Amino acid sequence: MKKLIALLAFLFAQTALADINIFSCEPEWASLSQELGGDKVSVFSATTGLQDPHFIQARPSLIAKARNSDLLVCTGAELEIGWLPLLQRKSGNSAIYDGALGHFMAADYVSLANIPTSLDRSHGDVHVAGNPHIQTSPLNIKIVAKALNQRLQQIDPTNAEYYQQRWQQFDTRWQAAIENWQQQATSLKGMPIVVQHDSWVYLTDWLQLKTVAVLEAKPGVPPTIGDLNKVLNTLQQTPAMAVISAGYQSTKASDWLVSKTDIHRLVLPFTVGGTKQSKDLFSLFDHTIQMLKSVQP
């Protein structure tokens, strides 16, 4: 009996000490959660920087992780519509259902670009709520960080002060980093580029890059040779310096373009872990800007 009590006491002590388990859908939110949560949280990322977050299998391992998590930190805006609802339901974990305190969707806090004016599947894989790839601008991350800090404090009030401090430190560092990046990127202003998929709008807005063409004529649909020829025509009128894609996208179309023109191909990190050099949120933008500048004459 004593042993049992000791065991129970041990288990309860464990729960009292236990970290906040964070299930993040994408590596950028895992990185942010770790920055803000420090050693009070343990963070799991459901995807890597080399996986397309639209197409993830609701794998057994993800169900087990979702089952044991206290907080979901995901992009939202239907980016994870093909798998996250299943994980929520199959996990039987009410803490992470829609509307629960443990359900944090970053896109809810950012004003989204490219909200479609008409909805029709013949337009490709359009996102009803707007473009969900918000992590390509550090300004968005600043806003999300503030909201996530508040959420962490709500979920774990005993450590509220700790989170507040971590957030303040992060915000100061992040602000300084943004100013630094903007300074570095002044020469990039107006740089003409071609993008693979419409997933860079927040980056191009922030750095004022000029998107001349999109390889995917319809979002999510691999471009046909006809689509590519159109892009080629556009480029003859207005040449671009680089064609940009993310690590998880096929390089077939951009390879073709590189073979036809003297455009540079850039596989930008897109998220943490998208390239070897982008190990956290800071190096993500360091490397992005560095790569963009590398193709400038």
Place this chain on the structure above:
Amino acid sequence: MKPLKLVLLITAALTPMSPVFADDLNDLKAEIAQMRADYEQRIQQLEQRLAANDLSTTKLNDEIKDVPPAPIANNLTSKNSFNPAISMVLNGNFNQYQNNPEDYALDGFSVQGEGDLGKQGFSLGESELTLSANIDQALYGQTTIALHEHEGETEIEIEEAFIESLGLANGLTARAGRFFSPIGYLNQRHIHAWNFADAPLIYRGLFGNQLSTDGLKLSYVLPTDQLFEVGASVGAGDSYPGGGEHSGIGDWLIYAKTGGDIGIESSWQASISHWQSSPEDRAYSGGHSHDAASASSAVFNGDTNITNLSLVYKWAKNGNFRQQNFSLIGEYFLLNDDGVITHSDEFARYDGKQYGGYVEGVYQFNPQWRSGVRYDWVASNHKASDNELLADAGLDGNYSNPQRSSVMVEYLPSEFSRIRAQVNYDQSYSDDDLQLLLQYTVSLGAHGAHSY
């Protein structure tokens, strides 16, 4: 008072009738200068205040930007905005068989329900309408209604209609209504989500393609790092290979499931399930002697159990499923029957075994093309005190081992559409058959999520 004075003075200065003296003029000038200075100071103060206000407005604006935007007020009424997610799956087929599909038989099995071969030539496949939504804070609901043509008439079938708890307790989920029995892997997926156009032979033989249950299901995900899920269901026990009306629990099932990742690129899942029922008058309507004259079919009474093992393995380069992936699925079923077969006035003690499985591998080599192969086989071992009754029930032919090999290739214009071509070399009965199945499957409406 000053403005009034100014007005008076100006009036006075402008009035030609009033005499103006030098001293007064100087005084006046001084006063005006004084006033101007005074006013300039005030204007400056005002400007400063305005600027300060401006600053705090931008600050406020910044803060507002940070606050999540409130929903835009509009004139939507709640009548339509709470509509459930609706999706419709449409199917069309073109089938060619070497043999007459009417002659089809699966040796050692009595094929029931929708287990027969699809219509030769052009035909409309099953059209499925699925509606789903959260009902309230506690429940989720989903239904799939299938429409299909059978002998010239359109039949409506409720494939699924269930409610499910939303967070009953940590890891526990309850489901009630009609649902696909949690036996095996394919059985819990809609036919349109299968990798091949037709069911594996063992599914065809045991269930007439798919086993569903009207009842209750409980599942529990253990709080472990690796997935362990256990569950049980109870049901009416009236769908084949069950049978009859049971006043209480007609069938029950238990299952266990586990799975995980192997590195970043591979994942797997294994499950075991066991189903049991005591069918009353399970009708073998597909017996060899089924013509209008012998309207009464052979029936089975006794105990039946089925055990299933399933294994799924999936691979994708970098775990990035979109570009290339490979999946390997294998399942094995074993059915035990112990009871009595009755036909007309005759009866026979019957001890039967039916078993079999399939292995399929599918490779998606780019986002729009997939190809796969499948091998499936079944076998049976029936012992009856009177073999004639086995023939009446359509269970004869356990001397042969039916098997089939299939190849398929799919073109997927998007996530929502698929065109498939499949070739089967079918050895279900004594006459081997070469089959060609062409099929389109599209999904309209809400974006569904497919389970692992």
